[in-house]
Amino acid sequence: MSAPAVEVRQLVKSYGSRRAVDEVSWSLAAGRLLALLGTNGAGKTTTIETCEGFRRPDAGSVRVLGLDPIADSRALRPRVGVMLQDGVGGYTAARAAELLELFAGYARHPLDARWLLERVGLAEVARTPVKRLSGGEQQRLSLALALVGRPELVFLDEPTTGMDPRARRTTWELIRQLRSDGVTVVLTTHYLDEAEELADDVIVMNAGRIVAQGSPSELTRGGTAEGRITFTAPPGLPLSDLVAALPGTARAQETAPGQYLITAPVTPDLLAAVTTWCARRNVLAEGLNVGRRSLEDVFLSLTSTTTDEVAADLETAPATSRRRAAR
Amino acid sequence: MTTFTPAPGAASTRAMLARQTAMELRLLLRNGEQVGLTLVIPLLLEFFFNLPVLYSLDCSAGDCRRIDFVVPSILALAVMSAAFTGLAIGTGFERKYAVLKRLGATALPRSVLLLGKTCAVLLLQIVQAALICALGFLLGWQPRGDPLFAIVLIVLGTFTFGGLGLLLAGTVRAEITLAAANLIWLVLLFCGGIAVPLSKYPQGARDVLRYLPSAALSDGLHQVLQAGAGVPLRAWLVLLVWAAVALPAAARWFRWE
Ligand SMILES: Nc1ncnc2c1ncn2[C@@H]1O[C@H](COP(=O)(O)OP(=O)(O)OP(=O)(O)O)[C@@H](O)[C@H]1O
Ligand SMILES: [Mg+2]
Numbered sequence: 001m002s003a004p005a006v007e008v009r010q011l012v013k014s015y016g017s018r019r020a021v022d023e024v025s026w027s028l029a030a031g032r033l034l035a036l037l038g039t040n041g042a043g044k045t046t047t048i049e050t051c052e053g054f055r056r057p058d059a060g061s062v063r064v065l066g067l068d069p070i071a072d073s074r075a076l077r078p079r080v081g082v083m084l085q086d087g088v089g090g091y092t093a094a095r096a097a098e099l100l101e102l103f104a105g106y107a108r109h110p111l112d113a114r115w116l117l118e119r120v121g122l123a124e125v126a127r128t129p130v131k132r133l134s135g136g137e138q139q140r141l142s143l144a145l146a147l148v149g150r151p152e153l154v155f156l157d158e159p160t161t162g163m164d165p166r167a168r169r170t171t172w173e174l175i176r177q178l179r180s181d182g183v184t185v186v187l188t189t190h191y192l193d194e195a196e197e198l199a200d201d202v203i204v205m206n207a208g209r210i211v212a213q214g215s216p217s218e219l220t221r222g223g224t225a226e227g228r229i230t231f232t233a234p235p236g237l238p239l240s241d242l243v244a245a246l247p248g249t250a251r252a253q254e255t256a257p258g259q260y261l262i263t264a265p266v267t268p269d270l271l272a273a274v275t276t277w278c279a280r281r282n283v284l285a286e287g288l289n290v291g292r293r294s295l296e297d298v299f300l301s302l303t304s305t306t307t308d309e310v311a312a313d314l315e316t317a318p319a320t321s322r323r324r325a326a327r
Numbered sequence: 328m329t330t331f332t333p334a335p336g337a338a339s340t341r342a343m344l345a346r347q348t349a350m351e352l353r354l355l356l357r358n359g360e361q362v363g364l365t366l367v368i369p370l371l372l373e374f375f376f377n378l379p380v381l382y383s384l385d386c387s388a389g390d391c392r393r394i395d396f397v398v399p400s401i402l403a404l405a406v407m408s409a410a411f412t413g414l415a416i417g418t419g420f421e422r423k424y425a426v427l428k429r430l431g432a433t434a435l436p437r438s439v440l441l442l443g444k445t446c447a448v449l450l451l452q453i454v455q456a457a458l459i460c461a462l463g464f465l466l467g468w469q470p471r472g473d474p475l476f477a478i479v480l481i482v483l484g485t486f487t488f489g490g491l492g493l494l495l496a497g498t499v500r501a502e503i504t505l506a507a508a509n510l511i512w513l514v515l516l517f518c519g520g521i522a523v524p525l526s527k528y529p530q531g532a533r534d535v536l537r538y539l540p541s542a543a544l545s546d547g548l549h550q551v552l553q554a555g556a557g558v559p560l561r562a563w564l565v566l567l568v569w570a571a572v573a574l575p576a577a578a579r580w581f582r583w584e
Contacts, residue, residue: 052432053432054428054431054432054584074436077337077432077433077434078335078336078337078434079335080335080432082429082432082433084428084429084432086425087425088429089425089426089428089429089430090426090429090430091350091354091426092424092426093354093357093358094350094353094354098350098353102346102347102350103433105338105342105343105346106337106338106343106346106433106434106435107335107336107337107338107434108334108335108336108337108338108339109334109335109336111329111331112329115329145429147331149335149433149434150331150332150333150334150335151333151335152333152335177330177331178331181330181331181332181333182332182333183331183333
């Protein structure tokens with residue numbers, strides 16, 4: 001049996017006295033796609049950049065394609081594609097096509113740069129200097145730069161952040177093709193639908209530790225018959241009172257001001273109890289939705305200890321929460 | 328249809344070096360004002376140093392003409408400015424703004440990046456030297472010696488100063504690089520045998536200062552072009568040793584971030 005493509009063992013990385021990554025272990029088999037999820041500052045980028053050889057572990061070890069990312073960097077780098085979180089990088093005064101051609105020139109069997117530029121939808125701006133590209137265009141160029149050397153493993157740190165919905169779909173298609181062509185992929189994302197769509201394996205990190213791990217369906221099946229009810233109503237409803245009025249063991253959260261989530265085995269009784277409770281208080285529950293647990297619910301319940309914390313997280317977390325609040 | 332089926336591997340070192348040099352040169356040239364400044368300042372200095380107002384040369388040798396002293400000095404100064412100060416500052420800020428971090432995640436080896444940058448400066452140096460010589464001829468310069476010896480000196484000088492500049496840029500913060508690169512340039516200009524001939528220093532100081540790369544370069548150029556000497560063996564050796572230390576050291580200690 002072949003060795004895992006990436007193996008992280010008891011990895012620890014601290015900045016000052018804080019542990020950004022705290023004894024994290026996971027491994028990924030070749031050809032699979034791993035999505036790393038987690039709140040801002042959970043340690044995703046730190047983990048990935050350690051695998052890329054940019055950071056040295058304080059303790060524990062990382063093996064990538066069986067090699068040490070720092071000691072064997074010369075042998076490893078041609079085999080790994082990288083998309084950094086902090087922008088395209090490279091010569092930002094160069095034109096988009098120029099930079100891609102340059103990177104293609106580092107590889108022995110590169111992809112055709114013109115074709116790739118077309119594939120990520122940048123043919124129109126090929127002659128634009130990198131620093132003048134829009135945010136989403138820079139992300140797409142960054143993705144192309146990671147792929148042009150035909151790597152067997154890619155690390156994509158938030159590949160679709162800043163992309164419009166259409167570009168995101170196109171990128172998903174591209175990432176799916178990567179996987180079916182046999183490239184091993186590690187990506188981080190704040191879009192839970194992205195992880196649900198693309199990943200074979202999902203790891204949820206919180207404050208430097210892994211809090212859940214499995215396939216998307218394993219994670220969403222987590223609580224067996226767990227279901228969920230969501231609705232919008234005036235903020236500040238007394239949740240303990242609501243829970244007391246519900247049958248069985250239900251949990252209620254205000255995930256953002258005025259956004260409510262009830263997690264429980266969903267039964268007709270439960271639904272009736274919720275609406276009755278609301279009616280008694282003369283509260284109109286808008287956008288009432290009954291369904292199975294989504295990865296987003298799992299994420300929210302895993303990454304919070306109290307509902308207040310969730311609310312705070314949602315206010316500071318960028319894209320995901322804003323999308324959610326807008327719904 | 329093209330696929331993403333993996334086919335990893337690095338290009339040959341030679342191919343990477345050619346690509347990298349071309350890219351660095353293109354970016355250098357695209358920075359119009361800066362190229363202009365790099366090219367024009369030595370020409371202005373050449374013109375003004377040739378005026379007899381700034382300082383006097385003691386021409387005990389008899390047939391000493393001012394311009395014959397000035398041109399080799401300016402050639403040495405131009406190499407030091409572009410390869411050391413210019414390259415160090417440019418690279419230091421590239422490092423600061425994480426330009427190089429991204430390159431650190433490609434197949435490009437550090438040594439090839441640094442060599443590419445130096446080669447780009449060398450190519451610019453050829454244009455620069457041609458301009459300096461052209462102005463020299465206009466001002467009545469009469470070079471002696473074998474031009475090939477001088478060219479070897481300029482190439483060695485570029486690699487030496489390029490290596491030193493990159494070593495500086497790759498190891499300390501950009502702001503410190505900026506200050507240090509200018510300060511060292513100034514010190515070498517006056518104490519390193521370029522603006523002031525080492526013969527003006529007392530014997531003891533001279534014996535030490537002549538091993539500075541600036542002194543070796545300037546001294547070698549003067550010997551060849553002004554005095555018409557043969558192979559400037561000592562100058563070559565001194566520069567070769569500096570280059571052989573500085574370039575590998577830069578490749579060894581250069582940090583991408
Ligand atoms: N170079 C650094 N110096 C000091 N602290 C750092 C550094 N890099 C990361 N940190 C800290 O380590 C923690 C983890 O950061 P990391 O970038 O890995 O998070 P992340 O999961 O990628 O977050 P995000 O979703 O916001 O990208 C954060 O608290 C961050 O402030
Ligand atoms: Mg991150």
